[in-house]
Amino acid sequence: MKPNIKDIARLAGVSPTTVSRVMNNRGYISEKTRKKVNQAMKELNYFPNELARSLYHQRTRFIGLIFPTISNPFFGELVFHIENICASMGYKVLLCNSLDRVDKERSYLEMLQRNQVDGIIVGAHNRHISEYQSIDLPIVAIDRYLSERIPVVASDNFQGGILATRWLIDQGCRHIIHINGPRKLETPANRRRDGYERTIEEHGRIPLTYEIPKSLIYHENVKTVRKIFAERPEVDGIFASDDLLAATVISEAKKCHKPDLKVVGYDGTETVRICLPQLTTIKQPIHEIAETAVQLLVAQKNNEMTDRKKEIILPVELVEGRVQAGPNNIEDS
Amino acid sequence: MKPNIKDIARLAGVSPTTVSRVMNNRGYISEKTRKKVNQAMKELNYFPNELARSLYHQRTRFIGLIFPTISNPFFGELVFHIENICASMGYKVLLCNSLDRVDKERSYLEMLQRNQVDGIIVGAHNRHISEYQSIDLPIVAIDRYLSERIPVVASDNFQGGILATRWLIDQGCRHIIHINGPRKLETPANRRRDGYERTIEEHGRIPLTYEIPKSLIYHENVKTVRKIFAERPEVDGIFASDDLLAATVISEAKKCHKPDLKVVGYDGTETVRICLPQLTTIKQPIHEIAETAVQLLVAQKNNEMTDRKKEIILPVELVEGRVQAGPNNIEDS
DNA sequence: TTGTAGGCGTTATCAA
DNA sequence: TTGATAACGCCTACAA
Numbered sequence: 001m002k003p004n005i006k007d008i009a010r011l012a013g014v015s016p017t018t019v020s021r022v023m024n025n026r027g028y029i030s031e032k033t034r035k036k037v038n039q040a041m042k043e044l045n046y047f048p049n050e051l052a053r054s055l056y057h058q059r060t061r062f063i064g065l066i067f068p069t070i071s072n073p074f075f076g077e078l079v080f081h082i083e084n085i086c087a088s089m090g091y092k093v094l095l096c097n098s099l100d101r102v103d104k105e106r107s108y109l110e111m112l113q114r115n116q117v118d119g120i121i122v123g124a125h126n127r128h129i130s131e132y133q134s135i136d137l138p139i140v141a142i143d144r145y146l147s148e149r150i151p152v153v154a155s156d157n158f159q160g161g162i163l164a165t166r167w168l169i170d171q172g173c174r175h176i177i178h179i180n181g182p183r184k185l186e187t188p189a190n191r192r193r194d195g196y197e198r199t200i201e202e203h204g205r206i207p208l209t210y211e212i213p214k215s216l217i218y219h220e221n222v223k224t225v226r227k228i229f230a231e232r233p234e235v236d237g238i239f240a241s242d243d244l245l246a247a248t249v250i251s252e253a254k255k256c257h258k259p260d261l262k263v264v265g266y267d268g269t270e271t272v273r274i275c276l277p278q279l280t281t282i283k284q285p286i287h288e289i290a291e292t293a294v295q296l297l298v299a300q301k302n303n304e305m306t307d308r309k310k311e312i313i314l315p316v317e318l319v320e321g322r323v324q325a326g327p328n329n330i331e332d333s
Numbered sequence: 334m335k336p337n338i339k340d341i342a343r344l345a346g347v348s349p350t351t352v353s354r355v356m357n358n359r360g361y362i363s364e365k366t367r368k369k370v371n372q373a374m375k376e377l378n379y380f381p382n383e384l385a386r387s388l389y390h391q392r393t394r395f396i397g398l399i400f401p402t403i404s405n406p407f408f409g410e411l412v413f414h415i416e417n418i419c420a421s422m423g424y425k426v427l428l429c430n431s432l433d434r435v436d437k438e439r440s441y442l443e444m445l446q447r448n449q450v451d452g453i454i455v456g457a458h459n460r461h462i463s464e465y466q467s468i469d470l471p472i473v474a475i476d477r478y479l480s481e482r483i484p485v486v487a488s489d490n491f492q493g494g495i496l497a498t499r500w501l502i503d504q505g506c507r508h509i510i511h512i513n514g515p516r517k518l519e520t521p522a523n524r525r526r527d528g529y530e531r532t533i534e535e536h537g538r539i540p541l542t543y544e545i546p547k548s549l550i551y552h553e554n555v556k557t558v559r560k561i562f563a564e565r566p567e568v569d570g571i572f573a574s575d576d577l578l579a580a581t582v583i584s585e586a587k588k589c590h591k592p593d594l595k596v597v598g599y600d601g602t603e604t605v606r607i608c609l610p611q612l613t614t615i616k617q618p619i620h621e622i623a624e625t626a627v628q629l630l631v632a633q634k635n636n637e638m639t640d641r642k643k644e645i646i647l648p649v650e651l652v653e654g655r656v657q658a659g660p661n662n663i664e665d666s
Numbered sequence: 667t668t669g670t671a672g673g674c675g676t677t678a679t680c681a682a
Numbered sequence: 683t684t685g686a687t688a689a690c691g692c693c694t695a696c697a698a
Contacts, residue, residue: 385675
């Protein structure tokens with residue numbers, strides 16, 4: 001079996017207390033004993049049991065992360081950064097992919113509480129999860145409203161919608177359509193739609209938004225895009241609410257011989273930039289979002305949340321697709 | 334503070350033992366007490382402390398995952414599936430992004446041991462980490478050789494290399510180049526190169542492999558691709574060792590007016606399929622890899638590893654890029 | 667400078 | 683059917 005503090009104590013010929021002191025650098029220890037103890041720890045390949053420590057200190061340094069799916073590159077990169085930042089601060093990360101399913105989100109939430117996490121960062125949310133209101137733990141939401149007292153970090157979705165729409169207008173598009181998730185979900189991401197609709201209206205046109213039933217199922221996207229092309233053959237500009245959707249629009253456009261269609265996405269992940277550099281998109285400050293979320297979480301732990309804002313909005317940026325040489329590009333024909 | 338088992342016992346007017354029995358359905362309990370206890374648990378919004386449980390049972394149901402970075406869609410999707418499978422079996426996942434850095438991998442390894450994980454799945458490996466040999470824990474490696482006794486799950490890299498190369502030959506390519514990571518890393522992924530070189534030689538040609546210094550840095554890829562185009566202007570086929578690299582090749586090819594260059598990638602993630610459906614690639618069975626890895630881990634825990642193979646190789650599949658309509662595609666001009 | 671004892675929250679054994 | 687007790691591994695008062 002794994003050695004414990006007593007085994008070390010026995011081998012070093014001291015008491016467990018002394019071993020503990022050596023490990024934690026507390027109080028006075030003679031050089032001699034320190035060496036003996038360290039020696040014994042090496043010899044037995046000893047690792048202190050964090051569980052026992054956590055139990056005593058009532059503090060685990062675990063952070064729970066609940067996101068729909070890290071398969072999506074936006075969440076993948078976001079979680080990547082969050083984990084990195086947490087690790088640099090001595091926190092460990094418990095990963096949960098909720099798949100946007102209420103039952104999974106619920107059971108993860110319970111699991112995290114049972115495991116005494118110090119805090120939770122949530123990027124997923126099914127309505128009807130009232131549990132969030134009764135959780136007595138630091139929580140930060142990313143791009144979701146969970147409850148009154150839970151702070152939110154989000155990119156400037158409204159501004160993103162404006163930038164995207166303006167760009168399409170500047171490109172000379174006359175019939176601009178927006179595709180997004182269901183309206184009823186009151187997420188900040190819906191403000192992308194508001195930005196689009198406002199901008200379209202400011203130009204004296206009529207906005208038109210298509211809603212996708214379930215964004216996690218890829219084929220739903222394809223179906224929606226085809227429907228749009230069928231119902232609105234005049235469309236010459238599309239603002240898609242995320243890059244994968246935009247990618248789908250682009251490949252469907254190729255299939256349907258619509259080389260003049262302009263597309264703008266949302267997210268601006270590295271992965272998509274590499275795979276689809278010609279895509280114009282609204283780039284979220286993924287690293288800053290991660291950093292802000294972790295900071296807010298730590299601030300809550302330390303009760304430093306006195307006069308802080310409950311919603312932090314970070315600026316976005318329109319990144320133009322790289323126009324590529326040759327006759328091979330949807331953007332430049 | 335959070336209520337504990339004693340609080341429940343007090344409120345229900347029973348002993349902690351009884352509460353424990355109710356929670357775990359052990360021994361005989363009268364319906365009356367069961368109800369009282371359940372009532373008390375609801376009232377205090379009680380969650381049993383898994384830490385204490387784990388301490389007692391010497392079993393945490395934590396699984397540690399060490400991967401270079403879940404930003405990469407291959408690892409992202411792999412970790413996604415692993416987490417899913419683990420969750421369905423009641424395991425929780427501690428996520429570690431090692432960034433291919435020795436120091437990070439080392440400290441994660443220590444962290445996981447301190448936190449008493451029940452097992453580790455490793456998809457990262459820097460040489461010179463001897464620790465793997467001394468860890469007394471179930472470990473499974475994905476596409477890496479860590480030590481003699483650590484089982485490996487991998488896709489059929491050799492076959493993948495053959496399929497990719499053959500396809501390029503079938504497309505009529507005369508000058509086929511392979512791009513891969515450093516040779517000295519003795520990973521199964523290097524067998525992709527073996528498959529390529531063998532196939533090229535079988536066709537009486539001379540293989541040519543370019544090595545990339547660090548694959549995590551995107552710009553390194555661009556540099557290597559440009560170097561290839563400069564040094565080997567005659568190249569008309571490239572087998573890239575992963576899809577992001579292949580994507581880079583494609584966009585650089587567009588920039589350099591090489592519409593006839595054929596490219597094959599490796600991985601076949603959903604994300605890349607969506608963003609770059611025209612890319613031909615060797616598709617790894619990501620879900621099966623995840624499933625096999627978890628199974629092997631559990632088998633080790635239960636000492637069922639008697640006559641099992643130490644290396645499990647799963648079949649790959651060549652997925653042809655979807656030729657798209659219009660003059661917009663590198664594959665069909 | 668070092669050791670003893672009690673407790674962190676839970677469970678299993680044994681006794682009642 | 684229920685309860686007291688010791689144990690899981692560690693840490694911190696308090697004592698020596």
